[in-house]
Amino acid sequence: MIRKTGSLLCALVLFTCSPNLYSAQKSDTAREKVRTYFNRLVADSGAHGAELRMFLNLMPKGGDLHQHFTGTTYAETYLDFIKKENSWISKKDFSVITPRDTAKLPDTLSVDKLRSDNKMLSDFSMVWSDKDFSNHYHDQNAPDVQFFGTFANFSTILKYDGALYTEGLKILKNRAKLENVQYIEQMFISPGYKRKDARFDDLCRKSIADKNIPELHRTFQDFVSVVRADALYQKAVPGYLKQVKTCADAVNDESFTLRFQSYVSRNDSPAEVFSALYTAFCEADTSDLVVGVNIVNAENSPVAMSDYSLHMQMFRYMKELFPGVKTAMHAGELTIGMVRPEDLTFHINEAVMVALADRIGHGVDIGYEVNAPELLAYMREKKIPVEINLTSNEFILGVKDGQHPFRLYLDQGVPVVLTSDDEGVSRNNLTDDYLHMVQRYGITYDSLREIAGNSIRYSFLKESEKSQQLVNLDKRFAEFEARMARMIANASREGGKKRTTNR
Ligand SMILES: [Zn+2]
Structure with a gap:
């Protein structure tokens, strides 16, 4: 009994004297709320796609360790680059024609011309990416040929x-x-x-x-x-x-x-x-x-x-x-x-x-x-x-x-x-x-x-850089969980009010 009271006192002293402990407990509570909320969404993930996307978009994701520069850049950005460099698009195969290759000029399109024609722009995007590969009938490459073939253009x-x-x-x-x-x-x-x-x-x-x-x-x-x-x-x-x-x-x-x-x-x-x-x-x-x-x-x-x-x-x-x-x-x-x-x-x-x-x-x-x-x-x-x-x-x-x-x-x-x-x-x-x-x-x-x-x-x-990045990630998670916990609390309050009104 005495021991119990002692440990309770200790806990009380620690709780009031240590702001770090207080914020750690606060973030633990937020995490618990987020955990319950997320696991509930996942249990019926088909119905909660949009909510899960919002959650995952805001969630810190740390790093992306497998990313190719050329394949990560969108076709729209490449078009900006082509225009900026006063280059053209081949009418024949949508490849890039730079001013170094003037022999091909008669068969080219300007970026502005391409962008003004929806059909041509759509065809261009299907050559430069996987866009619209399977949502309408058209002549198709095999998927691996299509995917890897895009890189030749970049x-x-x-x-x-x-x-x-x-x-x-x-x-x-x-x-x-x-x-x-x-x-x-x-x-x-x-x-x-x-x-x-x-x-x-x-x-x-x-x-x-x-x-x-x-x-x-x-x-x-x-x-x-x-x-x-x-x-x-x-x-x-x-x-x-x-x-x-x-x-x-x-x-x-x-x-x-x-x-x-x-x-x-x-x-x-x-x-x-x-x-x-x-x-x-x-x-x-x-x-x-x-x-x-x-x-x-x-x-x-x-x-x-x-x-x-x-x-x-x-x-x-x-x-x-x-x-x-x-x-x-x-x-x-x-x-x-x-x-x-x-x-x-x-x-x-x-x-x-x-x-x-x-x-x-x-x-x-x-x-x-x-x-x-x-x-x-x-x-x-x-x-x-x-x-x-x-x-x-x-x-x-x-x-x-x-x-x-x-x-x-x-x-x-x-x-x-x-x-x-x-x-x-x-x-x-x-x-x-x-x-x-x-x-x-x-x-x-x-x-x-x-x-x-x-x-x-x-x-x-390097190990020292990883430690720094992990501290940064933890901090981002604490901020994210606090933000989500606020959203969850607000939604519960609003839900409660609505139930009261409906009654
Ligand atoms: Zn890869």
């Missing part, structure tokens, strides 16, 4: 004037802030160097076919010397880092942080992939702004499929040369029918076990991998997260709802982050993917907070 105008990159990033930053994203780790531009070498290609493919990994790594080593001696390579790294710094300086402030990943295309020749990869690792090793390296492009294309194991060995070699450089790797962005069944059995495994990926992008075909249970356990133990891209997987692969392995990863304890991939091509935003996640997989509020926090915890920021 680079012409961006390369015409490098300043457009900064302009584009400012737009993406504003969009991120509007949906409460505080950090972006972006696949921005490729490393700026690659070289062809048919002999290297032959040697690599022979060593892989013979499973002679020591010989393969000797071939790599010799080619590093060739790359390093190339004057173009020597210019590429400082040029890349200068551009990255200019862009980062233009957008980074106390409310928003941007970091970059350099990347290679998996559809290039082995020599091009290797030389670009070496350059990308050098860039990431040199600059704090370039926090990782990735491999991109259609995983089901013939070159990507036949050279897959070779690419994983290249990453392994680079990881040994540059142990401090982190890698996020597109792997398992495949499904049944797209490739042969046996081709679905090993990509994520090799990305994790051979290439030593720090994060996996997509990971959709995990259910087809021969050693899936052991691989999932390994990813859980080693804390190798998977970047989930629901909208892009639904469009490119046709994989959605219960066919998507989101639940499998979550239930097996593999860290999950939700990412946007290519908002401009998909014509969505990160909030939209959060809504899909909540409506399809019945996520609780605590899981939602955990997933948002993962986007900082598993980012490639």
Whole structure:
């Protein structure tokens, strides 16, 4: 009894003397209200889509760790860029014609002319994005061809004037802030160097076919010397880092942080992939702004499929040369029918076990991998997260709802982050993917907070930067929960009044 009174007194003293404790208790109460409210919405998520969207739009989402600059920029922004650069659109295929290519001028349209014609503007949008792909009858590409085909259009105008990159990033930053994203780790531009070498290609493919990994790594080593001696390579790294710094300086402030990943295309020749990869690792090793390296492009294309194991060995070699450089790797962005069944059995495994990926992008075909249970356990133990891209997987692969392995990863304890991939091509935003996640997989509020926090915890920021970002995220959550709690309380009061009046 005495002890009870003592502890009650202590609690009272602590409560009145410690403002921090008081505000922590206040925010706990707000969180409890928000938790109850959110879990109630999710229980009948079909009827509460608009309310959930509002909630998720306002909710802090931490970071977006899987975003491609060119695919995230909307077609409308590209049109602004084309107009600004006094360039045109080809009447034939809607590609960009810059003043450097005056031979094509007779077959072009101005941006103003295009915008004044609804039919042409609609056709343009269907070539430059997934817009209206499936809501009316028209000749269609296969979804993967449509999606990846859009990228060929973007680079012409961006390369015409490098300043457009900064302009584009400012737009993406504003969009991120509007949906409460505080950090972006972006696949921005490729490393700026690659070289062809048919002999290297032959040697690599022979060593892989013979499973002679020591010989393969000797071939790599010799080619590093060739790359390093190339004057173009020597210019590429400082040029890349200068551009990255200019862009980062233009957008980074106390409310928003941007970091970059350099990347290679998996559809290039082995020599091009290797030389670009070496350059990308050098860039990431040199600059704090370039926090990782990735491999991109259609995983089901013939070159990507036949050279897959070779690419994983290249990453392994680079990881040994540059142990401090982190890698996020597109792997398992495949499904049944797209490739042969046996081709679905090993990509994520090799990305994790051979290439030593720090994060996996997509990971959709995990259910087809021969050693899936052991691989999932390994990813859980080693804390190798998977970047989930629901909208892009639904469009490119046709994989959605219960066919998507989101639940499998979550239930097996593999860290999950939700990412946007290519908002401009998909014509969505990160909030939209959060809504899909909540409506399809019945996520609780605590899981939602955990997933948002993962986007900082598993980012490639330095530990001190992560701590700072996590403090910032906690603060944003406290503000968000207080705001939602006020809304919930007001709605209950109004609801109460109405019930009284009706009676
Ligand atoms: Zn991607």
